[in-house]
Amino acid sequence: MSQEIKTFTISVYTENNIGLLNRISAIFQRRHINIESLTTSQSEIKDVNRFVIVVKITEDHAIKVVKQIEKQVEAIRAYYHTNEETIFTESCMFKIKSNLLFEEPQIQNLIKESHARIVTVNKEFFVLEKTGRRHEIEELREAFNAYGIMQFVRSGRIAVTKDEMKVSELLEAFKNQ
Amino acid sequence: MNTDTIKKEKNTSAKAERITGSEAIIRCLIAEGVKTLYGYPGGAIMPVYDELYKYQDRIHHVLTRHEQGAAHAAQGYARISGKVGVAMATSGPGATNLVTGIADAQIDSTPLVCITGQVPSPLLGTDAFQETDIVGISTPVTKWNVQVTKAADIPEAIAKAFYIAKSGRPGPVLIDITKDAQFEEFDFIYEKCTGVRSYNPVPKTDINTVKAAAALINAAKKPMIVWGQGVILGKAEAELKAVIEKSGVPAAWTILGASAIPTAHPLNIGMVGMHGNYAPNKLTNECDVLIAIGMRFDDRVTGNLSTYAKQAKVVHFDIDPAEINKNVKADVAVLGDSKESLALLLSELNENTHDAWHQEFKALYAIEYDTVIKGDILPEKEGLTMGEVLRQINTYSKGDAAIVSDVGQHQMIACRYAEFNRSKSNITSGGLGTMGFALPAAIGAKMAAPEREVVAIIGDGGYQMNIQELGTIFQQKVPVKIVVLNNEFLGMVRQWQQLFFDKRYASTEMTNPDFVTIAKGYHIEAKRVTKRDELEAAIKEMIASKSSYFLEVCVEKEDNVFPMIPSGASVSDVRLS
Numbered sequence: 001m002s003q004e005i006k007t008f009t010i011s012v013y014t015e016n017n018i019g020l021l022n023r024i025s026a027i028f029q030r031r032h033i034n035i036e037s038l039t040t041s042q043s044e045i046k047d048v049n050r051f052v053i054v055v056k057i058t059e060d061h062a063i064k065v066v067k068q069i070e071k072q073v074e075a076i077r078a079y080y081h082t083n084e085e086t087i088f089t090e091s092c093m094f095k096i097k098s099n100l101l102f103e104e105p106q107i108q109n110l111i112k113e114s115h116a117r118i119v120t121v122n123k124e125f126f127v128l129e130k131t132g133r134r135h136e137i138e139e140l141r142e143a144f145n146a147y148g149i150m151q152f153v154r155s156g157r158i159a160v161t162k163d164e165m166k167v168s169e170l171l172e173a174f175k176n177q
Numbered sequence: 178m179n180t181d182t183i184k185k186e187k188n189t190s191a192k193a194e195r196i197t198g199s200e201a202i203i204r205c206l207i208a209e210g211v212k213t214l215y216g217y218p219g220g221a222i223m224p225v226y227d228e229l230y231k232y233q234d235r236i237h238h239v240l241t242r243h244e245q246g247a248a249h250a251a252q253g254y255a256r257i258s259g260k261v262g263v264a265m266a267t268s269g270p271g272a273t274n275l276v277t278g279i280a281d282a283q284i285d286s287t288p289l290v291c292i293t294g295q296v297p298s299p300l301l302g303t304d305a306f307q308e309t310d311i312v313g314i315s316t317p318v319t320k321w322n323v324q325v326t327k328a329a330d331i332p333e334a335i336a337k338a339f340y341i342a343k344s345g346r347p348g349p350v351l352i353d354i355t356k357d358a359q360f361e362e363f364d365f366i367y368e369k370c371t372g373v374r375s376y377n378p379v380p381k382t383d384i385n386t387v388k389a390a391a392a393l394i395n396a397a398k399k400p401m402i403v404w405g406q407g408v409i410l411g412k413a414e415a416e417l418k419a420v421i422e423k424s425g426v427p428a429a430w431t432i433l434g435a436s437a438i439p440t441a442h443p444l445n446i447g448m449v450g451m452h453g454n455y456a457p458n459k460l461t462n463e464c465d466v467l468i469a470i471g472m473r474f475d476d477r478v479t480g481n482l483s484t485y486a487k488q489a490k491v492v493h494f495d496i497d498p499a500e501i502n503k504n505v506k507a508d509v510a511v512l513g514d515s516k517e518s519l520a521l522l523l524s525e526l527n528e529n530t531h532d533a534w535h536q537e538f539k540a541l542y543a544i545e546y547d548t549v550i551k552g553d554i555l556p557e558k559e560g561l562t563m564g565e566v567l568r569q570i571n572t573y574s575k576g577d578a579a580i581v582s583d584v585g586q587h588q589m590i591a592c593r594y595a596e597f598n599r600s601k602s603n604i605t606s607g608g609l610g611t612m613g614f615a616l617p618a619a620i621g622a623k624m625a626a627p628e629r630e631v632v633a634i635i636g637d638g639g640y641q642m643n644i645q646e647l648g649t650i651f652q653q654k655v656p657v658k659i660v661v662l663n664n665e666f667l668g669m670v671r672q673w674q675q676l677f678f679d680k681r682y683a684s685t686e687m688t689n690p691d692f693v694t695i696a697k698g699y700h701i702e703a704k705r706v707t708k709r710d711e712l713e714a715a716i717k718e719m720i721a722s723k724s725s726y727f728l729e730v731c732v733e734k735e736d737n738v739f740p741m742i743p744s745g746a747s748v749s750d751v752r753l754s
């Protein structure tokens with residue numbers, strides 16, 4: 001088993017219950033695994049949530065953590081994947097002073113080149129939203145930094161996997177038991 | 178609640194009845210077959226106690242003297258009977274007092290349903306009187322937990338709780354019920370839970386893994402079995418016995434596996450682990466195939482993992498996929514219920530006797546007998562030993578007693594020397610090592626199995642951690658036998674101080690009260706033994722007694738338990754002195 005530390009995306013399908021977030025994050029905390037990011041949302045299945053958790057650990061660790069998550073009664077299935085096995089993205093928002101938009105022509109170019117989207121503009125500030133890979137977001141942040149950013153926020157990773165998850169089949173099988 | 182997520186036994190005959198949440202709780206417990214529960218009342222659970230009063234002819238609530246006692250009593254009840262133990266407490270301190278017992282049940286896979294009262298739901302999050310986030314606190318130490326704020330959710334929560342607690346690898350669950358939900362009326366109907374869609378309690382056994390396991394075992398020259406509590410929890414004692422008798426494989430046990438196969442069985446080669454027997458520890462590092470059955474390679478069993486059974490192929494039978502490759506890499510893993518997987522294994526095994534291999538165990542046993550066991554159970558020195566007390570208990574209980582031990586030297590001695598004819602007879606806190614476990618656990622065990630002799634073996638330290646439960650024994654007239662092995666020390670810690678801290682006995686010496694007087698204060702018959710010639714008669718009298726009985730045996734103060742694998746050392750470095 002590889003002892004190399006890699007980025008893994010852990011995907012968890014769960015029931016939609018309060019408290020599960022606690023249970024799942026405790027599994028990482030107990031093992032001193034830093035969660036790089038954690039996102040939860042509705043999944044493709046009605047009333048089923050999906051957690052996307054990014055961690056930097058060995059594959060050996062990833063296997064063990066996934067088993068511990070699956071052991072939780074209300075976790076339906078858990079998987080781990082490498083970057084190559086997933087399609088993933090992050091998104092971010094910038095709040096920037098509006099006058100810069102007019103005084104600094106470079107800013108308009110930056111927006112255009114980076115495919116960022118203007119969400120809103122008013123007299124005082126404008127808000128940009130950008131979706132992409134971490135390095136793209138970081139590049140943009142650095143570029144804007146030179147002019148001053150009023151607020152910056154970045155989401156955790158969201159990811160879908162290239163292979164099938166087969167969670168619906170599992171739930172279907174339970175129904176027909 | 179989203180009811181599509183669970184399966185229920187349809188209860189078509191029953192008509193919904195309009196009752197309160199608190200009455201529903203009692204009705205649910207009765208429907209689950211609960212006859213006895215342990216607990217302690219308080220503000221947030223009072224409506225439920227009011228119903229317990231009304232239903233007292235159908236369900237027996239035992240008032241312990243501390244909520245920790247209630248949790249451990251429920252554990253003892255569960256461990257001896259295989260049924261779900263039930264404990265109840267009020268919010269805040271009542272709930273937090275349960276936590277040690279819950280954690281103990283979690284690590285020792287004991288089915289427990291704990292019900293706590295909670296402040297009324299409008300007060301949640303306001304730091305109300307006796308509000309604690311018990312769901313948050315208990316999350317890491319429960320198999321499942323939930324807070325209920327509406328009466329209508331109570332039946333499903335309780336149904337799910339019982340199903341989860343007892344299915345698959347058992348464990349504790351906690352239901353926290355707000356006081357307003359207890360008062361609220363709703364249309365009650367109870368349907369037992371038969372499945373939870375996100376939860377697969379028993380993975381299917383793959384026959385190919387069984388065949389691969391059998392091939393390794395059949396080809397082995399020096400195979401060795403180590404079984405754990407999974408055999409008992411899976412009710413697979415007969416299957417295990419058949420497997421070892423057909424294959425001739427010597428079989429050792431972990432503390433929690435003790436008693437699944439009678440002590441006297443010729444293929445039973447004793448206990449593994451820190452204070453286990455010499456032969457199975459030593460030969461763990463010489464066997465060619467190690468067959469682990471329903472055990473989890475705890476560090477107290479394996480010692481240093483990097484030198485544990487490295488020469489052996491490992492076959493691991495377990496119900497919990499998370500145990501496979503957790504500590505020890507398995508060459509073959511057989512998932513599933515032990516009763517089923519061992520039955521499948523049996524038909525794949527060749528008959529064998531492994532006579533020469535058994536001789537190796539016998540030779541090492543002889544060394545252990547001469548250097549350790551003889552001095553423990555047949556001492557020639559003046560002071561009394563813990564081992565001779567166990568020998569006398571064996572003699573007078575004829576191996577039929579359930580031994581409930583606390584934590585420390587006396588526990589190791591009890592596990593090493595108690596003789597068992599029947600399964601579910603060694604009740605002790607293995608994984609958590611909770612001092613204070615034995616006295617309340619013995620109460621629960623005796624109440625669950627009144628026909629059995631239940632003997633608690635406790636140190637003078639641990640006894641004082643839940644000594645208040647003598648009150649429960651007195652009030653409920655529970656005829657347990659209590660043996661305190663008094664060495665006037667926190668013996669196990671003192672042993673480590675002697676061996677590893679140059680005899681600096683920091684805070685391990687105990688100035689003890691008069692235990693006999695205390696027991697008598699609770700109207701429990703009590704005796705103290707200080708000399709060898711008094712011991713046998715006292716034990717005889719204790720076992721013969723029909724009521725509860727307290728026996729203090731003043732043993733040698735600075736005896737040590739051997740063999741011992743010092744922590745961090747290899748199993749093959751087990752020390753005899």
Ligand SMILES: Cc1ncc(C[n+]2csc(CCOP(=O)(O)OP(=O)(O)O)c2C)c(N)n1
Pocket residue numbers: 583584585586587588610611612613635636637638639640662664666667668669670
């Ligand atoms: C609640 C708790 N606190 C502390 C310990 C640490 N500990 C393990 S054994 C032991 C000594 C037990 O002394 P005693 O009950 O007198 O039994 P003996 O070892 O002398 O037989 C202690 C303090 C523990 N296991 N549990």
